[in-house]
Amino acid sequence: MSAPSALRTPWLPKLVVAPSFVLALVFIYGFIAWNGYLSLSASRLLPNYTFAGFEQYVNLFESDRFRVALKNMLVFGGLFIGGAMALGLMLAILLDQKIRAEGLLRTIYLYPMAISFIVTGTAWKWMLNPGLGLEHLMHQWGFESFSFDWLVNPEKAIYCVAIAGIWQSAGFVMALFLAGLRGIDESIIKAAQVDGASQPRIYWRILIPSLRPVFFSTLMVVSHLAIKSFDLVMALTAGGPGYATDLPATFMYAMSFTRGQLGLGAASATVMLATVAAIVVPYLYSELRAKK
Amino acid sequence: MGALSIRNVRKTFGPVEILKGIHIDIEAGEFLILVGPSGCGKSTLLNMIAGLDVPSSGSIHMGERDITHLPSKDRDIAMVFQSYALYPNMNVAQNIAFALEMRKVPKPQREAAVQRVAKMLQIGHLLDRKPGALSGGQRQRVAMGRALARDPKLFLFDEPLSNLDAKLRVEMRAEIKLLHQRTKTTTVYVTHDQVEAMTLGDRIAVMKDGVVQQFGTPDDIYTRPATRFVAEFIGSPAMNLITAQRSGETLLAHGIELAASETQRAAIAQAAGPELVYGLRPESLQFADAGLPGTLAMIEPTGPETYVLVDTAVGQLTVRVPGNTQQRVGERVHLQWQPQQAHLFDARTEARVV
Amino acid sequence: MGALSIRNVRKTFGPVEILKGIHIDIEAGEFLILVGPSGCGKSTLLNMIAGLDVPSSGSIHMGERDITHLPSKDRDIAMVFQSYALYPNMNVAQNIAFALEMRKVPKPQREAAVQRVAKMLQIGHLLDRKPGALSGGQRQRVAMGRALARDPKLFLFDEPLSNLDAKLRVEMRAEIKLLHQRTKTTTVYVTHDQVEAMTLGDRIAVMKDGVVQQFGTPDDIYTRPATRFVAEFIGSPAMNLITAQRSGETLLAHGIELAASETQRAAIAQAAGPELVYGLRPESLQFADAGLPGTLAMIEPTGPETYVLVDTAVGQLTVRVPGNTQQRVGERVHLQWQPQQAHLFDARTEARVV
Amino acid sequence: GEVEVLHWWTSGGEAKAAAALKLTLQKGGHRWKDFAVAGGGGDSAMTVLKSRVVSGNAPSAAQIKGPSLQEWAREGVLANIDDVAKAEKWDELLPKIVSDGMKYKGNYIAAPVNVHRVNWLWVNPEALKKAGAKLPTTWDEFFAAGDALKKAGIIPLAHGGQNWQDFTTFESVALGIGGAEFYKKALVQLDAATITGPQMTQVLETFKKVKGYTDKNAPGRDWNLATAMVIKGEAGMQLMGDWAKGEFIAAGKTPGTDFVCTPAPGSAKAFTFNVDSFAMFKLKDAANVAAQKELAKEIMAPNFQELFNLYKGSIPVRLGMKMDKFDDCAKASAKDFVDTAKAGALVPSIAHGMAVPSAVEGAIKDVVSQFWNDDKMSVADAQSRIASAAKTK
């Protein structure tokens, strides 16, 4: 269905979105451009606008730490986005079954979003730490051979970050999906029941496909969370052991603000944005095209 | 194939009782038509047969089995929803094939079924469209297709042809009839179309206010309506009803004696109340040189026939005339009829007297 | 009050041309009926009149004014959507009053209007309900109520009575007619119901595949269909059509000569193609002792009349018989008709010959 | 006037010290606007500082130290406080190596607060006794003691999981194995030959060996939790700066009996210092400038120096202070500070940003930390990577 578009009033709708659009242009694209320029400048501690060429990019790609950070972004991003979406969707579906205690359970699943990771990180650190948390507990309960030392293992620590991240955001994903499910016309569900679809199939074939726009929102938001999981890493591992759990965001932050290598930080931000754009832009394109 | 038996089904929505004890029994393979005024509970009843809603009390049986609480997907029922309820994310072909897929019908067979119903419903060129890009009638046909692609134990149709043009409607009606003759699938069909009701059904249930007023063959319903309501509801234009006072063996309306046959006279004499309702179908009235005098009030030509409204001493009566008429509004006419074609109802209980 | 003039309106959805140059002119106060097969573009046309969509080319005028691009809220049009489009968040009363509220009608007047249409549509007891708790027919009446509460320049009705029972439909039809007679508001009305089309409309436009096939008075359309399509489309059961070969002044179908009047003979002699289509409405056929012989194939009693299908040498013909018939399937019968009641169309161009 | 001070002294003792400073200034009729940003060893504070400077809204003073001071000065945003320094004779009161750090192009731009000694080894004597080990003074002795502790079921060395902790250990090893000269050449002057030389190889090997004496749960552990392990006797020793003392004291332990502070193995004759200081920013408002100068003066005043360092566990940067209120560890530290300054064995701590620009510091820390954590990295590999990190600009 085409929207009731095209009539000759359009200045009003355009006027309404104009401020946001201008803000977006200035604050998103203006800043991206600014950042892009910084990455080519000789900035160190503070912005400095003398042009310095591609030196920062050369440094960046020689940096082992940045390579690790990029790789982590892919690993963590994949696990986190996939995990949070899957779990969130599953919880939304479970809660959609006319559960009596829905309100309570929903709040339980959502609450991790409420608590700042500055401190939740500590609780997680305890729980995942082999000497204090789960492993310790299992040993105390007599499962001596139980071993769970991912947090301190440079190769596995990133999974811990993903676990904590999923824990934190799955609830919100659930809320988004639940809102979407609640917007679907019930008669379609009835039709599917008559058609002989079992409950799981109704979700899989009818409801989830109808949630496509919501899916799209969720994916965007979760990716946003993945890219911004700065607090999470800082609180849980601070990028360690070594820099095994460094992400581009933490890398950029460290370079720009701790180490006085603003130019390098800017370069890393540019590379990161470009990576994201390479993944997101085609998706955006197809998603918005499909609407037509 | 199961006989369908609805036993004392009641349904309340909040404080309102919508169905007040429905009893309907049909044989396996029968075609039941459900008619009744808008809002009388037809869709609600279908929903309960389909398992989309549970009765507040009473039970529903298919064959020997009590299915009152059986999940809908295990009932093997196909239904056309009054509101279509197409899957917006699937195209027409997928909409039609969905139920087959759910029942694990292999792909080639599904495709064959889609082709078959698409042809039957004349929607072959729409198979790739999403429901959003269809006209109202096209959507309704897709909704039909979804049901017809299957071979269920029971068909439920909720006004499946209401948005189709007359020509298509006739064709669809014929297709449904053919299909039913071939498969002998038990069917429950809600319609407001008299022709559909009369030509498709083995039996008709006329509902009003959550109660079945009459349950019988089409001929029965038309020629021997059990209540005044049924008499008035079935038939278009509606039956002319004249309230008349009993006076021994005769009936008087506004001082005019209404003709009655032997049996009718006997019945009038034994009637309980002082007032009766005398019913005459528009086609039972003829213009003649003598008879009940009246003035022509309005002429409605519908093409093949014309409805003429005549003001008489006993009230305005509708007369059905084949073809067109040369008469003019205001003309003085006389009406005649055969007394045995009249229907008599008790004015108070509204039940048929004879 | 404005006359409505639709000038060469075309509309394409993607690659498909839905409307292919529509011309319709109606006078202020006229009641236009739009009929046509499902999917022919009726709703699309209404949408454009309402300003909910823009024509790909062409223009729409109301009175003297070109409104093709006028925002719909400034057009002062009331419309009943085929899909109802009730506001799910408002109850029935609010749904009906919304448009009045938007036009700053004071509250007491709004309430009076709601009461008025609620009474007219028999939904007084539903005013506090949300649309989700209504039956199909009740929703449709609310959709009607939304339009009828207003006093617009133009009414657009898209199959507004399709989900109502026959009795209610007759009543509603009468109400609409009354309303139109009182207010003389220009109206465009889409329907598939022949009786509605014939009794409500001042003029009928028959559309097919995005083209207006005939535009005229109801009587015109029925008695002098301009094309074979119109002839077949209007009238239920449809007109019997017999393809026949021209042979001088006579027509032969399967070797049988079809009766023709003087004028028809003249026209046949001058016809362009070698083949003509000979059309006979079911009510033009009578059973007689002599005439076209045939076998009774099927009997469909509808109550006031019966459709009898007869297999003859020229094909299967439908005969409309008043009341019930005593005949039996398989019986041998003869059919007769008056040649001047036959319609002749060119087989190739499908245009009326005489 | 008003002083806005950006700092990350939010914890008990430090906050008390800061409060003392605030009080002094308020007595002088100035207003104190506290801008405390804790966390990440001042990372967040630095971020805030940069934004504030960029938005043209710099605070009066901010906690900046080491070569960073020079970097900030180079951006032209720091104020010249030579007049205060002259009046208060800072040149005489500060060791040259410290006062040099406070100057940019010969002008004072910052006021120093305290001196931390980083190369301490904190020992739980009870644990050593139980294991039958003696206080190590060389790395060989350290390993011997470590083996003994291990046998006794005690974690020999408590260690935490940030890269500065790894590097604190590395520094101590470098100083202990290579000595002050090597330390300066390799880690301050970043001499490539020294970094790739055999001495560095030995340092790295020893460093890696030390890891064998820590527990596997160290990553992610805060340093104070590591200290707590020593306090509770779960671990025998910890290599940490003198701020660790605060933990022991807070747990009600007395130096010398309940716990022992001793220079890190082999580094008794050297001193890695970590000097906190306040950089003064250019301000527009004259009254605020006056208040800022007052602040600089008060920071170097004996009262504050004593009070603050008592709270903080460090020693005054001002020379010639009376130390009688301080504990034994501090006294030893103060003595070593003066001695090593004379002997040229007073070296800046890289782990705490005293030696090299932050970019280089970060790069080297990354490599060392990675080497510590990643058991697959070879010594030679680490050496060459440190060398290239040292070239970071």
Next chain:
Amino acid sequence: MNRLNIHRVLLWGALLLFAAWFLAPLYVMVVTSLKDMEQVRTGHLLSLPTDPTLAAWAKAWSTACTGTDCGGLKPFFFNSVAMVVPAVAVSTLVGALNGYVLAKWRFRGSETMFALMLFGVFMPMQVVLLPMSQVLGWLGIASSIWGLILVHVIAGIPSTTLFFRNYYVGLPDELVKAAMLDGASFWQIFTRIVLPLSTPILVVTLIWQFTNIWNDFLYGVVFSGADSKPITVGLNNLSNTSSTVKEYNVDMAAALIAALPTLFVYIVAGKYFVRGLTAGAVKG
């Protein structure tokens, strides 16, 4: 009926299992916040407090030191409230309007506009810090609560727009059309038809914005002034002491206090996740 019960049991099993997983850290936090420091040091993670005390909560609320101020989280808390309420309201409203236009009043280029705005979702916060400081400096609202509100509104618009737009895409266009015919203006359609149908997504957006803004640390610390610092800065200062004893119990209590408003919003707003608002509106 029996199979139904098995399903129910499985369903509840899964629900409760996840609930346990979600609650575990909360349990640790609550338990710890009720212990005194001695118990924290000696007991283990899951052990219950031997004698529960609210001392840590009281301390976190009113006496814990953050820098030289020892007023607990109280002042920060109210700063946060003053910042969150307008920022959430404005960004949600703007998002709803944008979503409404982008879904129901499409015009040439509106999709592109949407895509361009969407990309803002991926801007790492860190990139924004310095240029934003510069801009706020120019505007003269650096280091004030207004600057902070502005930043949060700007940062929130891409996601709120996304939520609303994608939700509104699913609302039948016929409703808007019907309202247009009824003479409703652009704004009336929004307030009378579209907004009343947005409850679920409104809830989600409120939750999202409230949580994000309330819990934001980086913007809060960078763009706030000395007396407009939000609660997260207080919390951070409280829990990130770099020396001496770490009072975990107070940290945990502080974190829970900081989370209370957000939880409150979840519980209150959560009620509005109603089912089937559009059912029955439109057929087909």
